[in-house]
Amino acid sequence: MTLDLHGSSAVVTGASSGIGAVVAARLAARGADLVLVARRTDRLEELAARLRAEHGVEADVVPADLRTSDGVTAVVKAARAATKPVGTLVNNAGFGTHGALLEEDPERIEDEVALNVAALTDLTRALLPDLVAHGSGAVVNVASTAAFQPVPRMAVYGATKAYVLSFTEALSVELRGTGVHAITLCPGATRTEFFDVVGTEDAAVGRFQTPEQVADTLFRALDRRRPPATVVSGRANALAGAVVGALPRRVVLAAASRLTAG
Numbered sequence: 001m002t003l004d005l006h007g008s009s010a011v012v013t014g015a016s017s018g019i020g021a022v023v024a025a026r027l028a029a030r031g032a033d034l035v036l037v038a039r040r041t042d043r044l045e046e047l048a049a050r051l052r053a054e055h056g057v058e059a060d061v062v063p064a065d066l067r068t069s070d071g072v073t074a075v076v077k078a079a080r081a082a083t084k085p086v087g088t089l090v091n092n093a094g095f096g097t098h099g100a101l102l103e104e105d106p107e108r109i110e111d112e113v114a115l116n117v118a119a120l121t122d123l124t125r126a127l128l129p130d131l132v133a134h135g136s137g138a139v140v141n142v143a144s145t146a147a148f149q150p151v152p153r154m155a156v157y158g159a160t161k162a163y164v165l166s167f168t169e170a171l172s173v174e175l176r177g178t179g180v181h182a183i184t185l186c187p188g189a190t191r192t193e194f195f196d197v198v199g200t201e202d203a204a205v206g207r208f209q210t211p212e213q214v215a216d217t218l219f220r221a222l223d224r225r226r227p228p229a230t231v232v233s234g235r236a237n238a239l240a241g242a243v244v245g246a247l248p249r250r251v252v253l254a255a256a257s258r259l260t261a262g
């Protein structure tokens, strides 16, 4: 089955680069109108123009800093103003910080929690009634393979992604029978601007995927009649996630410490 999104809108946060930009293009190819969110408006305008031309969809650009409640409010307003009802919400905007907590900039980690956790939660809560009223669709929350174990030297980032995983899996149960699915997308290391923002590739584990491969994983899940609550992109990443889940926590922590020693 191929998911047909004609007649609905999709909200994608972090659509100005990387995974978000590719996922937005795939949603447009399935017929969804787009509400594209990020801070870099020029990038969003460029993407919107391309998607309108290539797929004949409507694409609205919403400049918003999702670390702030004003940013979240602007997105909710724009989503409700879209011509077609919201059928897909992709909470993808996020960033990571690296270093021992003792040395991390307190403002930066506050921003990390505000974006990766608070904005994702608030947007989901605010737009969920619209999705449920529409009666079909998905909330896609982008976590990471960092969600499966503690990540020394990226303690805050790992914890934010563990939150996304726990939150979204719980939501997937609550939404049963509504026609709306909650899906946690867990990419491993992916070639985007992510590590430019982190400032180092020291924390990258395993082979890099492309954002297109991550989008392939997501759409394979979305095309299933009953999408799984969690999808991991890349076979090796999925296997590692399964192994971590089966091991005692102290073994996992010792392995995580070695892998992230830099």
Ligand SMILES: NC(=O)c1ccc[n+]([C@@H]2O[C@H](COP(=O)([O-])OP(=O)(O)OC[C@H]3O[C@@H](n4cnc5c(N)ncnc54)[C@H](OP(=O)(O)O)[C@@H]3O)[C@@H](O)[C@H]2O)c1
Pocket (backbone or CB within 6 Å): 013, 014, 015, 016, 017, 018, 019, 020, 037, 038, 039, 040, 041, 064, 065, 066, 067, 092, 093, 094, 095, 096, 115, 142, 143, 144, 145, 186, 187, 188, 189, 190, 191, 192, 193, 194, 195, 197
């Ligand atoms: N790349 C990886 O290795 C990897 C692995 C696992 C999970 N992930 C997750 O995948 C998601 C997408 O990341 P990516 O790899 O595609 O990285 P990316 O290329 O750096 O994209 C991040 C996106 O988030 C947006 N963003 C950042 N801060 C924002 C803010 N305050 N308000 C609104 N938007 C903001 C950025 O847009 P602006 O800067 O224009 O605002 C950009 O569009 C993130 O949640 C990340 O944690 C990435």
